[in-house]
Amino acid sequence: MKHALLLLIAMCAWSQSxxxxxxxxxxADSLGSLRAVQGVAGNFLLGPPxxxxxxxxxxxxxxxxxxxxxxxxxxxxxxxxxxGPAIFGLDRDIAVIFFPQSQSFARWRDNIxxxxxxxxxDEVLSIRSGNNRLEIASRRDWAGLTNGPVLLLKEDVLxxxxxxxxxxxxxxxxxxxxxxxxxxxxxMGPHYAAIRAGDLxxxxxxxxxxxxxxxxxxSIP
Amino acid sequence: xxxxxxxxxxxxxxxxxQIALYVMNGSTATPAGAALDLxxxxxxxxxxxxxxxxxxxxxxxxxxxxxxxxxxxxxDRLSVPFPIAPGSAQDxxxxxxxxxPAVYSANVQINSQINNISVIAIATVVNGPSLTVFPxxxxxxxxxxxxxxxxxxxxxxxxxxxxxxxxxxxxxxIATFQVNGSxxxxxxxxxxxxxxxxxxxxxxxxxxxPSTAGLYSGVLAIETRTFALSGTAFDxxxxxxxxxxxxxxxxxxxxxxxxMRLPAAAPATASGFVNLAFTPxxxxxxxxxxxxxxxxxxRTLPFSVTQGSTxxxxxxxxxxxxxxxxxxxxxxxxxxxVSTDGDPTTTLTIPAAxxxxxxxxxxxxxxxxxxxxxxxxxxxxxxxxxxxxxxTSGQTLQPGAILADFTQAFRAFFTTTKAGSAxxxxxSFPVTGDTSGIAGVEMKxxxxxxxxxxxLTFK
Numbered sequence: 001m002k003h004a005l006l007l008l009i010a011m012c013a014w015s016q017s018x019x020x021x022x023x024x025x026x027x028a029d030s031l032g033s034l035r036a037v038q039g040v041a042g043n044f045l046l047g048p049p050x051x052x053x054x055x056x057x058x059x060x061x062x063x064x065x066x067x068x069x070x071x072x073x074x075x076x077x078x079x080x081x082x083x084g085p086a087i088f089g090l091d092r093d094i095a096v097i098f099f100p101q102s103q104s105f106a107r108w109r110d111n112i113x114x115x116x117x118x119x120x121x122d123e124v125l126s127i128r129s130g131n132n133r134l135e136i137a138s139r140r141d142w143a144g145l146t147n148g149p150v151l152l153l154k155e156d157v158l159x160x161x162x163x164x165x166x167x168x169x170x171x172x173x174x175x176x177x178x179x180x181x182x183x184x185x186x187x188m189g190p191h192y193a194a195i196r197a198g199d200l201x202x203x204x205x206x207x208x209x210x211x212x213x214x215x216x217x218x219s220i221p
Numbered sequence: 222x223x224x225x226x227x228x229x230x231x232x233x234x235x236x237x238x239q240i241a242l243y244v245m246n247g248s249t250a251t252p253a254g255a256a257l258d259l260x261x262x263x264x265x266x267x268x269x270x271x272x273x274x275x276x277x278x279x280x281x282x283x284x285x286x287x288x289x290x291x292x293x294x295x296x297d298r299l300s301v302p303f304p305i306a307p308g309s310a311q312d313x314x315x316x317x318x319x320x321x322p323a324v325y326s327a328n329v330q331i332n333s334q335i336n337n338i339s340v341i342a343i344a345t346v347v348n349g350p351s352l353t354v355f356p357x358x359x360x361x362x363x364x365x366x367x368x369x370x371x372x373x374x375x376x377x378x379x380x381x382x383x384x385x386x387x388x389x390x391x392x393x394x395i396a397t398f399q400v401n402g403s404x405x406x407x408x409x410x411x412x413x414x415x416x417x418x419x420x421x422x423x424x425x426x427x428x429x430x431p432s433t434a435g436l437y438s439g440v441l442a443i444e445t446r447t448f449a450l451s452g453t454a455f456d457x458x459x460x461x462x463x464x465x466x467x468x469x470x471x472x473x474x475x476x477x478x479x480x481m482r483l484p485a486a487a488p489a490t491a492s493g494f495v496n497l498a499f500t501p502x503x504x505x506x507x508x509x510x511x512x513x514x515x516x517x518x519x520r521t522l523p524f525s526v527t528q529g530s531t532x533x534x535x536x537x538x539x540x541x542x543x544x545x546x547x548x549x550x551x552x553x554x555x556x557x558x559v560s561t562d563g564d565p566t567t568t569l570t571i572p573a574a575x576x577x578x579x580x581x582x583x584x585x586x587x588x589x590x591x592x593x594x595x596x597x598x599x600x601x602x603x604x605x606x607x608x609x610x611x612x613t614s615g616q617t618l619q620p621g622a623i624l625a626d627f628t629q630a631f632r633a634f635f636t637t638t639k640a641g642s643a644x645x646x647x648x649s650f651p652v653t654g655d656t657s658g659i660a661g662v663e664m665k666x667x668x669x670x671x672x673x674x675x676x677l678t679f680k
Contacts, residue, residue, distance in 0.1 A: 018647065019630055019631060020634075020645050021640055022579065022643050039547075039643050040474055040547070042475050042476055042544070043473070043546060043643060045510065045511050045641070200516075207580070215542055218516055
């Protein structure tokens with residue numbers, strides 16, 4: 001018995017039953033309502049509105065943030081913020097945020113927003129934060145590839161052309177998905193990106209080897 | 222006394238009268254004269270006229286009597302007394318029906334504390350022609366004299382055959398023989414004026430040809446008689462629509478595509494709704510809410526097809542995506558709001574399947590080994606699990622296979638959430654000692670379709 005002794009088996013105390021509905025993340029629907037997305041690949045359920053007037057939203061494995069016109073909402077509270085939408089760069093439980101309307105940056109932690117003395121002379125498309133580094137995708141940098149939305153992922157990058165979604169891996173290999181008219185790409189959760197195209201919202205599964213594009217059910221107001 | 226009656230008849234409205242009587246024709250009010258002629262009507266038929274009692278004075282008139290005294294005359298008057306405020310009015314329906322040829326009259330009397338009104342109502346009852354209605358139309362000579370042409374496909378013709386008979390002992394002159402109504406037309410039979418001998422019968426035909434779907438009405442006027450004509454038209458049925466799906470076996474947790482087409486061109490522009498319903502195999506839940514059309518998140522979408530086309534547009538698109546859910550069972554597609562030449566209902570069977578895993582992780586914590594599995598069990602019978610741990614050389618660690626049965630926990634979860642069978646379960650194994658040598662675990666998870674085996678490596 002060189003190794004550990006397995007003493008007993010029990011259901012985890014995560015929840016009362018130990019079993020719960022799988023959470024995929026959060027998405028702001030076309031009506032500006034923030035909704036939880038639950039289920040498994042190919043079988044999605046949208047929850048009731050958790051907040052309204054939401055302009056932007058993003059989730060990491062540990063944190064979901066949403067931006068209304070004047071506030072940043074988190075699961076534990078809210079804080080005042082510059083007006084307009086936001087671009088989130090989430091890193092575990094903190095975030096670097098860009099506010100396009102005021103062209104300003106800030107760092108969010110525990111419902112406190114700290115202004116950053118950074119500027120950008122270009123359109124900021126996405127922010128990747130983590131591992132003591134910060135990477136900003138700007139329009140100028142991506143002009144040769146796309147005029148559409150770009151999302152920097154943990155390792156990969158996802159961007160939309162006029163008629164395709166392109167998931168580019170660190171080794172420069174790509175997965176392409178047919179999709180016309182993508183207007184925005186956000187991080188829906190640790191395993192999915194949300195892509196808005198008109199009134200439709202798509203979910204791209206990002207797990208290596210399981211990349212697949214799905215359509216989210218339209219939400220009922 | 223005779224002169225008093227004449228005076229009353231000549232001057233029914235004596236100044237300064239407070240109440241006045243009008244004969245209504247639609248919304249037009251005509252002051253009633255001394256006599257009110259209801260005209261000639263056939264034996265057994267009825268005639269009605271709406272009367273309006275109006276207070277044209279400046280104080281409340283209390284109506285103490287309203288009566289139509291005469292055989293065959295009736296009113297739907299309110300019980301007296303009743304007040305009428307200045308400027309207000311009260312409508313009353315005066316009806317008459319006679320059972321034998323004669324001239325009938327009634328004294329219509331309205332009394333108030335201010336003034337009284339008396340009008341003589343007259344109706345002339347004559348023998349009228351008798352009508353026999355042959356199938357497929359329905360209806361009768363009366364009462365009420367009405368003929369229903371039934372339901373007819375728009376653009377199609379329905380013929381109704383009739384016999385007209387003079388049942389009296391005298392010759393009968395038919396001066397009026399007329400069909401009114403946009404979809405009704407007399408296609409054969411006599412033309413007015415004509416005379417029918419006692420007992421004579423003559424046949425005629427009325428066509429009903431509605432151009433579009435809807436309710437139709439008309440009138441058949443024969444001398445003293447009036448028959449209401451009615452009919453309903455519906456759109457031409459579509460050839461039975463074909464509901465088709467993208468290729469591949471139907472399974473749970475899929476997003477599939479529905480297309481609809483016609484085997485032949487649509488005879489007319491049509492629209493309706495395509496609906497889906499889900500019946501799970503299990504009795505543990507009654508539905509799976511994820512089985513929806515994705516475009517709306519609902520189970521109903523509108524569809525339309527234009528005349529001459531075989532392609533059916535669903536919610537303005539060439540196809541509609543839907544989710545198959547996470548329950549074995551049957552997805553039933555039906556069409557409503559449209560007439561089709563056959564039942565297009567289509568049922569998809571989602572078969573029971575082994576447990577399906579979306580994500581699986583195995584991690585070490587201090588004093589614990591955690592296994593987290595996300596997936597679904599479309600049989601709703603998950604729970605039995607067997608875990609076997611291995612060291613870095615692939616040898617089974619003691620105590621060997623560890624059996625666990627979480628069936629009741631899964632059942633409670635499924636019945637509580639009612640959100641399909643998707644689940645996330647984390648099983649923790651408290652351990653003592655050094656866990657670094659525990660390399661992996663083999664899981665055998667069972668459900669109603671069998672046992673699934675998975676191997677995980679600890680991170």
